[in-house]
Amino acid sequence: MNRFEHARAAIRSYTLALTVCAGAIVPLAAAAPLAAAAAKPPTTQQILDASKPSDWRSLDPDNTLYLQLAAGRVVIELAPAYAPLHAANIKTMVRERYFDGLAILRVQDNFVTQWGDPDADKPDKARPLGKASKTLAPEFERAIAKDLAFTPLPDGDVYAPEVGFSDGMPAARDSKSGKTWLAHCYGMVGAGRDVGEESGSGAELYVVIGQAPRQLDRNIAVVGRVVQGMDLLADLPRGSAALGFYDKPEQRLPIKSVRMAADVPAGDRASLEILRTDTSTFAHLVEARRNRRDDWYKVPAGKIDLCNVPIPVRTPPAGKQS
């Protein structure tokens, strides 16, 4: 099996939804045999293959959104531990079918894809928010707490005193201020706001599609993470107006629906599991990514950036359906 076929098999086995798990830059012609596994430190795939069922957790259907586009379904896990008001407000809107028929309004290259009501600024045409709040208190950071998961990443960070993972989400914290917050890595979802701190509601959401814009951290509410279908939000035509907004209404991509997984018949739900970030399996995975030891890499990096760590997502093996 050559490197290419090996990788293909790996992808068959696991749904690595956020392919931060990017491999080497091999030309199509690459055909070097894999070294015998025993002689080498384990690869990412071998570590995942050796994981225990308890290393994985299922998505909570009451905390999971399905954003349906013509091209497919995007699965978003909310982060109520960090943005409880926003998460609850978004769920209210979803259950009112607020988002159905709205659109992707903005795709700014190397920054964000953003969706919401194109008429939000027109009082006579804006879609009403129903029982949802029009504005919410800022949830840009929260207090560090013992019952809030945090697995530190010891590699350092340009932006924050400390970074790590909190229940499958990249996070940062500052022991001086006693605060913690979610980090704007690729695939993280936030709630757009106006200039006022309390001007966000979750009615307009964005997802990071480029280099982590960490300058947004602590300035806006991060509400969750795309765990599957990220490519559907990243491969869209960039908007040509300012900030990547689409110039013409017909360029906007319609949102067919947004549903809570809990409101979808069980048979139509995405059966996905997230690797727990407080496990030794995850720690081994981080180490394997920090120091690539396969034949292709000549110089292991020795360090890894918070936003370069893959947080694996899989379809549970046969026999264990969540």
Place this chain on the structure above:
Amino acid sequence: MNRFEHARAAIRSYTLALTVCAGAIVPLAAAAPLAAAAAKPPTTQQILDASKPSDWRSLDPDNTLYLQLAAGRVVIELAPAYAPLHAANIKTMVRERYFDGLAILRVQDNFVTQWGDPDADKPDKARPLGKASKTLAPEFERAIAKDLAFTPLPDGDVYAPEVGFSDGMPAARDSKSGKTWLAHCYGMVGAGRDVGEESGSGAELYVVIGQAPRQLDRNIAVVGRVVQGMDLLADLPRGSAALGFYDKPEQRLPIKSVRMAADVPAGDRASLEILRTDTSTFAHLVEARRNRRDDWYKVPAGKIDLCNVPIPVRTPPAGKQS
């Protein structure tokens, strides 16, 4: 003028090709007035507006590639100071029209878009390289030298002892080893290789389309940077085979042609200037990005990552055509 219109005007004035210059996450409804410029530190746009003509340099036509796709032209600046053999080999191939009619083979979400000969692995069908070399010595790093530009960025870095900018390219260096190298930031272009260090030629090239895969630094030859048209390489459908390769030949995106700017009639050349990264204007720009002081940002980051620094590209103002 509201924030939205201001940004639109800014984009009218300047071709910020790599929109790392991403603004705030404003909903479409945002309409807060800009504070009087005098009372605030200058914005990115004000800094660029105040730049001197000597702060900018023109692209060298003999060092600039035009990658022509059906959707438009991608402009790539080569980096012969870091990869002289690869740059020369690529120029040889371009002048032999090696790339014309080849294709984009691979788009891996949050990683790279890669192009070359789909039949490179078939000796009987592979397109011959002509006078170009099939393999080159590795140019993964080079010696630090006095005549090699390097403007340090003092913000720190997870991966390298020191980072900064070298003639408009993000770079890193290590005074202990005496080596320096270009960094895999968004928009940087590299030469794919097989497992052998000397297996690259520049016949298969990739560009970074996601979170900076800095683990590739010093493992592969970085040969240049996309200075315009990055969106044309980033908004492509992701490939569904392993490593983002397209499953079916018909999914590949044809390359119409690749030309050296010098070989294109002067009137058909892209008239672009790059902000010099060794100027005080660039230093002011970095500071403005490190500490956003506009009304939207509540907490300035205080730091900036190498790969979050925009390297502005503009169409020269009327009256000064390069």
